[in-house]
Amino acid sequence: SREKLLEECGGSIPVERHPDVRPRSACVEATRRAIDLARRSGAHLHICHISTADELQLIKEAKAEGVKVTAETCPQYLLFDRNDFDRLGARIKCNPAIKDSSDRIALLRELLPGGVIDTIATDHAPHLLSQKEGDALTAASGMPMVQFSLRAMLELLDTESELQTAGPERIAELMAHNPARLLGLDRRGFIREGYYADLVLLEPSSQTAIPSKVTDAEVAGRCGWTPLAGMSLTPKVRTTFVNGTEAYDRGTFATPHGSPLRFTSGTSSDGKE
Numbered sequence: 001s002r003e004k005l006l007e008e009c010g011g012s013i014p015v016e017r018h019p020d021v022r023p024r025s026a027c028v029e030a031t032r033r034a035i036d037l038a039r040r041s042g043a044h045l046h047i048c049h050i051s052t053a054d055e056l057q058l059i060k061e062a063k064a065e066g067v068k069v070t071a072e073t074c075p076q077y078l079l080f081d082r083n084d085f086d087r088l089g090a091r092i093k094c095n096p097a098i099k100d101s102s103d104r105i106a107l108l109r110e111l112l113p114g115g116v117i118d119t120i121a122t123d124h125a126p127h128l129l130s131q132k133e134g135d136a137l138t139a140a141s142g143m144p145m146v147q148f149s150l151r152a153m154l155e156l157l158d159t160e161s162e163l164q165t166a167g168p169e170r171i172a173e174l175m176a177h178n179p180a181r182l183l184g185l186d187r188r189g190f191i192r193e194g195y196y197a198d199l200v201l202l203e204p205s206s207q208t209a210i211p212s213k214v215t216d217a218e219v220a221g222r223c224g225w226t227p228l229a230g231m232s233l234t235p236k237v238r239t240t241f242v243n244g245t246e247a248y249d250r251g252t253f254a255t256p257h258g259s260p261l262r263f264t265s266g267t268s269s270d271g272k273e
């Protein structure tokens with residue numbers, strides 16, 4: 001318990017003990033209860049931020065049983081494990097907590113087609129570094145993840161043997177197609193005639209033979225840091241279009257042109273269109 005940990009640590013729990021403050025058992029219990037409610041009600045349950053192998057197993061069994069459940073994880077659970085607290089400290093403190101290396105590997109495996117994970121989101125939380133100071137109880141939870149999420153996922157495709165059989169099409173499915181299907185987003189999430197052009201153009205790999213290391217200085221948001229600083233991310237974004245308008249091109253941002261997301265009636269809950 002938290003009290004026991006506080007006593008054991010002499011009044012301040014170091015950040016690397018965050019996975020003990022927010023333990024695996026809490027994740028598993030919460031997911032088990034939610035699945036049980038979905039089973040009894042027939043409602044569609046979408047579970048966010050999966051961080052443990054145990055939950056993957058519960059969801060796999062529920063899906064096989066016909067319970068309407070879909071699952072999301074985030075790049076931080078695929079990139080980091082608790083050994084990384086030594087290097088990154090509170091930068092990787094988030095909720096649910098980053099877990100063990102075996103959880104990370106299990107999550108990677110379930111990204112493959114037919115796996116338990118349906119979508120990748122980011123849980124983007126751009127706290128200032130000053131808010132990330134403190135211990136496992138006082139440092140702010142969450143990290144800025146949205147800017148490098150696509151590049152990080154594509155990099156994992158190249159570097160993780162678990163993803164050897166997956167291609168970039170699978171990343172598009174997890175990050176664009178499936179979220180649009182699950183939310184019933186009107187004319188988004190696919191490259192199709194008549195759809196909103198929300199597009200990312202990547203540099204051809206021949207032009208990025210030298211992997212570039214991410215730096216805090218590249219962060220576009222006001223927080224000014226990223227937990228990925230120092231990581232090599234070979235895939236580079238060249239241009240981004242939002243609603244058909246250029247929003248970013250080779251280091252320069254344009255004035256954003258927002259437009260409301262619309263949802264189609266009769267949102268499908270089975271992941272099919």
Ligand SMILES: [Zn+2]
Nearest residue numbers: 048049095123
């Ligand atoms: Zn969240």
